[in-house]
Amino acid sequence: MLRSADKLDGYVLDNMEGAVDQAAFLAGTETPVAIIGARGTGKMYIARILHAKAGGSPDSLIAIDCREFRSREDANRRIRQALLAGAGKTLVFKSPQLMGAEAQLKLARQLATRLLADAETPTYLPSVRVVALLPDSLQRLVAEGVLQRKLASVLAAYPIRVPPLRHRQQAILRWARKILSQECASRGIEVKGFTPEAEQAMRQHPWHGNISELRQRVVRALEQKPGVEWLTPVDLQLFLGDQVASGSLELPLQGSPGYECAGGSYSPTAWEELTLVLAERVNQLLSTRRPLPLGTWLEDQIVLATLARYQGQHGPSAAFLRTSRRNIARWLPAIATRQGMRDDCSLWQEPARLVADWVRGLGSAGDSPLLAGQSLLLELLEAHCDTATVDLRAQLLGVSRPTYGKRLREWRAAALANAPAVAHG
Amino acid sequence: MTATPGPGQLAAEYQVLLGEVDPDPLGFSARLNLLLDLAAIVPSRIEGRMLGVLAINPEWKEAEVRRWLHHDQVPPRRHLQALVRLLVARLGPGHDPQRWEAFLVYGSPIVASPVEHLLYREDRGRRDIAARIFARLTERYGIPSSSYDADVVFQRCLQLMQQFNIYEWQDFQAGHMEPFRSVMFPSEP
Secondary structure: OOOOHHHOOOOOOOOHHHHHHHHHHHOOOOOOEEEEOOOOOOHHHHHHHHHHHOOOOHHHEEEEEHHHOOOHHHHHHHHHHHHHOOOOOEEEEEOHHHOOHHHHHHHHHHHHHOEOOOOOOOOEOOOOEEEEEEOOOHHHHHHOOOOOHHHHHHOOOOOEEOOOHHHOHHHHHHHHHHHHHHHHHHHOOOOOEEOHHHHHHHHHOOOOOHHHHHHHHHHHHHHHOOOOOEEOOOOOOOOHHHHHHHHHOOHHHOOOOOOOOHHHOOOOOHHHHHHHHHHHHHHHHHHHOOOOOHHHHHHHHHHHHHHHHOOOOHHHHHHHOOOOHHHHHHHHHHHHHOHHHHHHOHHHHHHHHHHHHHHHHOOOOOOOHHHHHHHHHHHHHHOOOOOOOHHHHHHHHOOOHHHHHHHHHHHHHHHHOOOOOOOOO | OOOOOOHHHHHHHHHHHHOOOOOOOOOHHHHHHHHHHHHOOOOOOOOOHHHHHHOOOOOOOHHHHHHHHHOOOOOOHHHHHHHHHHHHHHHOOOOOHHHHHHHHHHOOOOOOOOOHHHHHHOOHHHHHHHHHHHHHHHHHOOOOHHHOOHHHHHHHHHHHHHHOOOOOHHHOOHHHHHHHHHHHOOOOO
């Protein structure tokens, strides 16, 4: 299983274009710090540096995952507990923009005044260091209406921007070699390195998923090719076709109001990448009339990614998927029997990786990711309703023809009723 | 080429713009508190910073100082300028109060951080690389030590490393030699 990158010691020597310097500098102040970067860039790594430079011990860094808050009350309660127990600690708020507006404002008020909210007598917060990890610039998140202006302002003293990996070309191979050595050491195996073609492919790849994506590809290669001596582009699933697909994402968005973002260039979200890749797979399978059950595999992958997110715990996974624990237990044997087919299908590797990325970054609120995945695939299949038969579309969704019809009606009804969209991360 | 607008048109455009005032830039209070942290002449945020700032000028009211420290309200220009000069004077040489003032009001990236150069200079690892580059250049081009001020040249080297994104020794390439030489030793032929 893929481990969280920030839990591994001995990171590669990479200054991340000054982010490390800035973290070290801000460690000497009481300023709440925003660390801004796209998914997988190493924001938590920078937070750890800041914490260490401030003299904190590893166990006094407390990560508060705002994606997991169930309600405003839950958010306020857990933040209050963390603040009260925060003396000498660093509180790292992951994705605070996913909290409700009221919870954001309350946190902002407490950080601005350094006074505990809802205290009977004015009570100062303990000496606690606050860090927030955000996916995009404060101005942009405010403009999108997801981050409250007051919280953004509290965090706006001197934000640290962690650049995407593609902006640090010289660091790509250093990270790749470091990750390979870490993963080999943890598995007790020996791999000599990357072939020159693999290194070339890595330099050319856009790495929208950044360091996390690099690790995912290396881990998958090691799992799929035990005993391999050198990793090739094929092992890493870095094909020219994928690079063209990823690159083509940028073109239609250039010049649009949302194009400029942190770091000065567009980074697609995992959902956007997944949508594009699935659209290509649907198109390819329909044109070749190859009936792979994409819908079933997509649901399998969402369940597996959710279990990975919650370290295999069925309770929180079921809550996240808006289903019961019993259902999860019931689904798993069938998911396991399909594992071989999914792993052996090269067309499925990229969607599988992106599903994991997407699920990892989602908030807990909103509709079930299973529903979002199913709706996306239905939409993509229906775009071909003039050229592909209902039978073939149903096969690609992994259901019978009557079930396809039923799901289509439900999907259309939901679209008509303007059902609230699920958060896509 | 567009025709020059007449006074009437300019007045109309101005009135439209007047109604479209952008919200204040984010984070004035956060940056003011950051400067107060760095200057270290008033107590920390949980030890009565408000009283410490009020003591600087007895004419200030608690409510207005609270707005400056917590609610992003920018003080009147006269007070902001004097306060910034007072605080920046405590940061040591090399700090420009006007740049700090602009940074407090607009923040980065509109105004580049006034502390960026300090981050780099304090890094031990980077200073070692700068020393190696310095030594390599003087050796390669046969530059005598009597022809330069070592401290000035060393600072130029650090600045160039920042501009060229050189964070490790292997980032320094053969092609960097000439541009580094021409900037670090401009008087050398």
